[in-house]
Amino acid sequence: MSDPVRIGLLGRGTVGDAFHELLGQRADAVAAAAGRRPEIAGVLRRSEGDFDAILEASEVVVELIGGTDPARDYVLRALRAGRHVVTANKQLIAQFGDELFDAAREAGVQLRFEAAVAGVVPVIRVIQESLAATEITKVFGIVNGTTNFILSEMASTGASYADALGRAQELGYAEADPSDDVGGADAAAKMAILARLAFGAPVALGDVSYEGITEIQPDDIAYAKELGLSLKLLGVAERRGGGISVRVFPCFLYPRHPLAPVEGPFNAVMVEAPTITEITMSGPGAGGVETASAVLGDLVSILSGQAPVHAARQSLEIVRDISSSFYLHLEVADRPGVLARIADVLGRNEVSVRSVVQRGLGDDARLVMVMHECPESWFFKALDELATLEFIRAQPRAIRVIEEEFV
Amino acid sequence: MSDPVRIGLLGRGTVGDAFHELLGQRADAVAAAAGRRPEIAGVLRRSEGDFDAILEASEVVVELIGGTDPARDYVLRALRAGRHVVTANKQLIAQFGDELFDAAREAGVQLRFEAAVAGVVPVIRVIQESLAATEITKVFGIVNGTTNFILSEMASTGASYADALGRAQELGYAEADPSDDVGGADAAAKMAILARLAFGAPVALGDVSYEGITEIQPDDIAYAKELGLSLKLLGVAERRGGGISVRVFPCFLYPRHPLAPVEGPFNAVMVEAPTITEITMSGPGAGGVETASAVLGDLVSILSGQAPVHAARQSLEIVRDISSSFYLHLEVADRPGVLARIADVLGRNEVSVRSVVQRGLGDDARLVMVMHECPESWFFKALDELATLEFIRAQPRAIRVIEEEFV
Numbered sequence: 001m002s003d004p005v006r007i008g009l010l011g012r013g014t015v016g017d018a019f020h021e022l023l024g025q026r027a028d029a030v031a032a033a034a035g036r037r038p039e040i041a042g043v044l045r046r047s048e049g050d051f052d053a054i055l056e057a058s059e060v061v062v063e064l065i066g067g068t069d070p071a072r073d074y075v076l077r078a079l080r081a082g083r084h085v086v087t088a089n090k091q092l093i094a095q096f097g098d099e100l101f102d103a104a105r106e107a108g109v110q111l112r113f114e115a116a117v118a119g120v121v122p123v124i125r126v127i128q129e130s131l132a133a134t135e136i137t138k139v140f141g142i143v144n145g146t147t148n149f150i151l152s153e154m155a156s157t158g159a160s161y162a163d164a165l166g167r168a169q170e171l172g173y174a175e176a177d178p179s180d181d182v183g184g185a186d187a188a189a190k191m192a193i194l195a196r197l198a199f200g201a202p203v204a205l206g207d208v209s210y211e212g213i214t215e216i217q218p219d220d221i222a223y224a225k226e227l228g229l230s231l232k233l234l235g236v237a238e239r240r241g242g243g244i245s246v247r248v249f250p251c252f253l254y255p256r257h258p259l260a261p262v263e264g265p266f267n268a269v270m271v272e273a274p275t276i277t278e279i280t281m282s283g284p285g286a287g288g289v290e291t292a293s294a295v296l297g298d299l300v301s302i303l304s305g306q307a308p309v310h311a312a313r314q315s316l317e318i319v320r321d322i323s324s325s326f327y328l329h330l331e332v333a334d335r336p337g338v339l340a341r342i343a344d345v346l347g348r349n350e351v352s353v354r355s356v357v358q359r360g361l362g363d364d365a366r367l368v369m370v371m372h373e374c375p376e377s378w379f380f381k382a383l384d385e386l387a388t389l390e391f392i393r394a395q396p397r398a399i400r401v402i403e404e405e406f407v
Numbered sequence: 408m409s410d411p412v413r414i415g416l417l418g419r420g421t422v423g424d425a426f427h428e429l430l431g432q433r434a435d436a437v438a439a440a441a442g443r444r445p446e447i448a449g450v451l452r453r454s455e456g457d458f459d460a461i462l463e464a465s466e467v468v469v470e471l472i473g474g475t476d477p478a479r480d481y482v483l484r485a486l487r488a489g490r491h492v493v494t495a496n497k498q499l500i501a502q503f504g505d506e507l508f509d510a511a512r513e514a515g516v517q518l519r520f521e522a523a524v525a526g527v528v529p530v531i532r533v534i535q536e537s538l539a540a541t542e543i544t545k546v547f548g549i550v551n552g553t554t555n556f557i558l559s560e561m562a563s564t565g566a567s568y569a570d571a572l573g574r575a576q577e578l579g580y581a582e583a584d585p586s587d588d589v590g591g592a593d594a595a596a597k598m599a600i601l602a603r604l605a606f607g608a609p610v611a612l613g614d615v616s617y618e619g620i621t622e623i624q625p626d627d628i629a630y631a632k633e634l635g636l637s638l639k640l641l642g643v644a645e646r647r648g649g650g651i652s653v654r655v656f657p658c659f660l661y662p663r664h665p666l667a668p669v670e671g672p673f674n675a676v677m678v679e680a681p682t683i684t685e686i687t688m689s690g691p692g693a694g695g696v697e698t699a700s701a702v703l704g705d706l707v708s709i710l711s712g713q714a715p716v717h718a719a720r721q722s723l724e725i726v727r728d729i730s731s732s733f734y735l736h737l738e739v740a741d742r743p744g745v746l747a748r749i750a751d752v753l754g755r756n757e758v759s760v761r762s763v764v765q766r767g768l769g770d771d772a773r774l775v776m777v778m779h780e781c782p783e784s785w786f787f788k789a790l791d792e793l794a795t796l797e798f799i800r801a802q803p804r805a806i807r808v809i810e811e812e813f814v
Binding site for chain 2: 022122126
């Protein structure tokens with residue numbers, strides 16, 4: 001057996017603690033798999049430890065601090081000093097990936113980050129290694145467990161968004177300030193990473209358009225349930241024409257869609273290409289020990305010697321106006337001619353109605369419509385016009401619908 | 408750019424042809440990902456080509472002949488001559504894995520075989536690399552697309568087994584002689600491979616007990632459908648006590664089970680461990696271009712230089728009497744005392760009934776029962792006794808049931 005491999009651990013939060021413990025328990029297994037036994041050379045906590053000393057003593061640096069400052073500086077310095085790095089830090093990779101990949105390539109060391117997207121679900125490895133030579137056309141899925149838990153809770157109990165969020169916070173699935181999760185920014189950062197790896201093109205955070213789930217009403221979920229639809233916050237990165245589109249948005253799924261049964265804090269990602277049809281991967285998207293397991297897998301791969309390639313091979317245009325199908329919820333005055341006026345606005349914008357259900361609400365009526373797919377700009381133009389009509393009683397609500405039939 | 412890497416291709420069936428074409432299309436992508444462009448150095452067909460000349464001219468040998476003779480001899484000679492090998496051959500790995508892994512280790516070359524199990528679904532890579540240091544407790548799933556297609560067809564159309572098999576043959580999902588698939592032997596070979604990798608223990612084909620789907624009646628599926636159950640041919644490899652159990656059997660799944668929605672020729676595999684909860688992966692289990700894509704992924708990994716470890720780290724006892732829950736279908740004479748006699752036989756064998764439904768059939772009655780989990784030997788002893796009772800009108804039918812609730 002060779003000398004032990006010395007690990008510098010940055011950060012002792014939930015994941016850092018779980019990794020420290022797991023590494024101790026699985027040191028023999030790492031040695032059996034990779035030929036060298038791991039050993040903690042030093043730990044940097046907020047209040048103690050000296051980064052330079054830890055760097056000096058380590059062969060591999062594991063960054064579990066989170067955030068970009070000081071993580072970016074530490075990781076860059078580690079790479080430039082010839083240390084392999086494992087990180088679980090999505091913001092770091094999404095915002096500074098190019099700089100870090102360049103630094104790793106120049107120093108001839110590895111930078112691995114499986115845990116940054118979908119926790120222990122091995123989507124990074126599969127895209128970078130199994131599918132390295134595959135022309136991926138689409139990567140999409142549920143990459144935020146907090147919002148998936150909240151939507152599952154709203155669907156199963158009829159709870160309001162606020163109550164479901166409170167429950168998520170009680171159970172530790174949502175943070176005290178949940179805005180990055182519920183607003184879609186967390187999922188957007190993960191989709192920027194997946195898009196970059198899948199398409200080999202630089203994708204910045206600003207290239208990802210995103211919406212969250214804060215405006216979702218229990219009503220919308222209840223109506224959709226009658227139609228067999230389930231609501232998910234989807235991240236979608238896909239080739240469109242000669243460019244790519246990367247978005248995060250709440251979306252209804254038809255019942256046989258492979259992502260429809262993914263509930264609670266689980267994540268799931270699908271990858272499509274003509275030569276593979278589709279691969280679906282799911283599992284826990286967070287959790288201390290699960291995330292630590294993903295970090296451990298990266299460490300074993302580093303010790304085994306493979307270096308994934310991070311070169312951006314091409315620059316692709318970000319396409320923003322793509323086609324979608326929409327669900328539209330309108331509250332209107334219940335009087336003759338209203339439906340005709342609405343149909344006229346939709347028709348003039350070339351938005352075609354697939355189904356409509358009208359229900360009386362005393363003097364008002366509620367219209368729930370599902371549209372055929374059309375360019376989103378057409379639909380949103382129609383929506384803006386509808387919002388100005390004098391018989392509209394509440395802000396119209398629109399949610400995308402995925403209609404594809406699978407298998 | 409370095410010199411091209413020379414590939415010797417053995418076999419030009421469906422997968423061989425698809426790989427040849429895919430390699431031509433994706434040569435630039437392979438070069439971008441792995442640093443070297445692949446080039447076919449020679450092709451061995453049944454009727455033409457000289458193995459020694461191809462071996463001499465190649466750095467990597469891709470074996471897509473299938474079967475064990477002459478594939479075993481060719482692969483061994485290639486490994487011993489210092490060539491990396493990629494194969495899609497499950498029988499070769501299941502029957503001669505130890506010999507081949509030893510040869511690869513001694514020669515310091517790689518042997519990769521992602522396509523041998525579940526086609527393009529990256530279960531081998533995830534178990535060997537992402538989870539190399541994880542103590543996996545269970546690997547299970549749907550690893551035969553032919554039987555999954557037949558069972559899906561029976562469930563959706565009410566077709567008999569024979570008719571569904573005929574349909575599978577028409578569509579190319581079943582071979583003219585389907586016995587390896589429908590009898591469970593194909594799934595058993597795949598489970599032997601997965602068990603070996605998951606548990607780091609030698610598992611021979613003879614260690615896997617298996618049943619197929621040839622005895623399944625449309626009745627069983629129809630009754631189960633009323634209960635929301637779906638029938639799958641499952642492969643299960645799990646730790647039991649200090650040993651392991653590896654089995655293939657038809658099994659009912661409750662509706663929220665992650666494998667329940669897997670239909671048609673798709674495969675899906677779940678991996679469980681305390682530190683990862685569970686990971687589920689699904690996708691096409693066969694198909695020329697999909698299988699060729701898995702082979703291409705292995706080739707890229709070889710060119711990138713990582714060598715997975717294949718050492719069997721421990722020897723584990725094969726546990727055969729494990730506990731299961733069963734569905735039991737009985738046709739009996741419809742007269743007083745019959746249910747009491749049946750209940751007595753079950754009770755004496757300590758088999759406890761969870762639910763029972765009785766329906767009249769003229770002079771006879773049909774009893775459909777679901778049992779609580781118990782050691783299988785107890786249940787089968789009760790079943791043998793039941794079969795001898797004078798009021799039993801047809802051979803009792805028993806199918807396992809997975810009761811676990813997920814997420």
